[in-house]
Amino acid sequence: MIVAGIDDISIYSPGFFYPLEDLARRHGVDPAKYIVGIGQERMAVPTPDEDIVSMAANAVAPLLVNEVREEISTVIFATESGIDQSKSAGLFVHGVLGLNPNCRVVEFKQACYSATAGIQLASDLVRQRPKEKVLVIASDIARYERNSEGECTQGAGAVAMIVAANPRLLEIHPQSGVFSFDVMDFWRPNHREAAYVNGKLSIDVYLRSLTEAWLDFQRKDGLPLTSIDKLCFHQPFTKMSKKAFGALREAAGAEADHLDEKSYAESQIYGRQIGNTYSASLYIGLSSLLDNCDEDLTGRSVGLFSYGSGSVGEFFSVSVVEGYRRRLRSHAHRALLARRREIDYETYVAWFYTSVKSTEDRISPMQTTGRYRFAAIAEQRRIYAEVDCARLGSLNAVA
Ligand code: COA
Numbered sequence: 001m002i003v004a005g006i007d008d009i010s011i012y013s014p015g016f017f018y019p020l021e022d023l024a025r026r027h028g029v030d031p032a033k034y035i036v037g038i039g040q041e042r043m044a045v046p047t048p049d050e051d052i053v054s055m056a057a058n059a060v061a062p063l064l065v066n067e068v069r070e071e072i073s074t075v076i077f078a079t080e081s082g083i084d085q086s087k088s089a090g091l092f093v094h095g096v097l098g099l100n101p102n103c104r105v106v107e108f109k110q111a112c113y114s115a116t117a118g119i120q121l122a123s124d125l126v127r128q129r130p131k132e133k134v135l136v137i138a139s140d141i142a143r144y145e146r147n148s149e150g151e152c153t154q155g156a157g158a159v160a161m162i163v164a165a166n167p168r169l170l171e172i173h174p175q176s177g178v179f180s181f182d183v184m185d186f187w188r189p190n191h192r193e194a195a196y197v198n199g200k201l202s203i204d205v206y207l208r209s210l211t212e213a214w215l216d217f218q219r220k221d222g223l224p225l226t227s228i229d230k231l232c233f234h235q236p237f238t239k240m241s242k243k244a245f246g247a248l249r250e251a252a253g254a255e256a257d258h259l260d261e262k263s264y265a266e267s268q269i270y271g272r273q274i275g276n277t278y279s280a281s282l283y284i285g286l287s288s289l290l291d292n293c294d295e296d297l298t299g300r301s302v303g304l305f306s307y308g309s310g311s312v313g314e315f316f317s318v319s320v321v322e323g324y325r326r327r328l329r330s331h332a333h334r335a336l337l338a339r340r341r342e343i344d345y346e347t348y349v350a351w352f353y354t355s356v357k358s359t360e361d362r363i364s365p366m367q368t369t370g371r372y373r374f375a376a377i378a379e380q381r382r383i384y385a386e387v388d389c390a391r392l393g394s395l396n397a398v399a
Contacts (some may be wrong), residue, residue: 017273184332
């Protein structure tokens with residue numbers, strides 16, 4: 001069988017953050033609750049001229065090297081925070097980046113899970129047509145009500161992956177375990193900017209979903225846990241990985257004896273600084289694991305659990321390809337986070353809670369530090385643009 005997997009991965013998150021220590025003080029709670037209890041330190045805050053499309057374009061741009069632009073046959077855009085009820089966000093990315101016209105573009109939705117559906121379908125596509133490459137993008141702004149329990153988990157970011165035959169980073173194993181059922185733990189009707197959420201229920205159903213998906217993975221001849229060296233869980237907040245590991249250990253029994261908190265520690269590093277990114281969160285976690293793990297992971301297997309409220313869970317595994325370190329963009333990812341600037345509470349509120357549904361004509365002032373931005377709305381049309389590089393250089397130099 002043709003081996004399919006992830007050939008390249010790139011992440012993007014806005015150039016500004018708000019510290020959770022300050023949010024805790026504003027909410028009158030002990031900062032340790034957010035930093036230790038929830039496991040979050042900073043929340044990435046998008047500027048008013050950023051949205052899921054501009055973040056996605058910024059994540060994709062570094063991947064378009066050599067002949068890749070022409071080889072992309074399909075673009076799958078996964079998101080919970082879509083900007084149009086009809087047109088795929090992927091088409092805006094296709095336009096602003098000038099992708100190959102002979103390619104199909106589609107948007108996937110299922111809360112935080114949809115990128116995994118994209119990865120699985122992309123793998124099957126390239127197993128059938130090994131010359132083609134599939135661009136899978138996940139991009140989200142995780143937004144809850146102000147002063148709600150979920151506010152401290154908010155964040156924003158995007159990840160872009162090239163799925164190809166004979167990948168140079170990760171081989172995706174064909175076995176996977178899935179579990180779906182209809183539950184109202186988190187949902188967002190069309191008129192709402194922030195999700196409705198029953199936080200405690202969402203944790204319970206996440207853990208049930210993980211257990212059931214794991215059992216299904218075992219029934220379908222997935223790897224035993226004894227053959228898995230690292231773990232990466234969907235991470236709405238980093239403490240969730242600890243809860244997920246506990247549930248998996250309970251389901252797997254003695255098979256989990258060789259695993260401990262170090263098995264997923266590196267996958268939490270970026271998420272702790274960015275916050276929840278819904279559909280992108282698992283794959284930003286995967287990027288964090290690969291970028292930050294000092295051990296050589298060549299030939300080792302990673303177990304991944306994807307969860308999207310509502311709900312769908314999927315457990316699958318990948319193995320790390322020899323030479324993967326040369327393909328990683330670790331330096332760029334770390335630099336992206338290191339040069340971010342802190343903002344105060346008033347700016348956070350003004351930016352994070354800018355209405356995403358407003359359709360009035362406007363030209364957005366230049367505030368992003370990214371290369372692509374959401375520049376304007378004109379006659380109900382969203383307009384994206386590449387930023388003047390000289391201007392961007394001076395903005396980033398100030399940071
Ligand atoms: N120091 C250290 N830890 C503290 C603390 C303190 N002063 N105060 C509380 N904590 C700990 C609690 O013990 C708890 O840890 P535990 O979960 O390991 O028991 C943790 O902080 C959270 O406290 P809790 O009271 O449960 O928080 P909450 O009721 O305010 O809300 C969520 C937590 C996750 C439910 C809420 O953030 C939410 O709704 N998030 C959005 C939905 C979501 O992310 N769901 C996940 C599945 S998809």
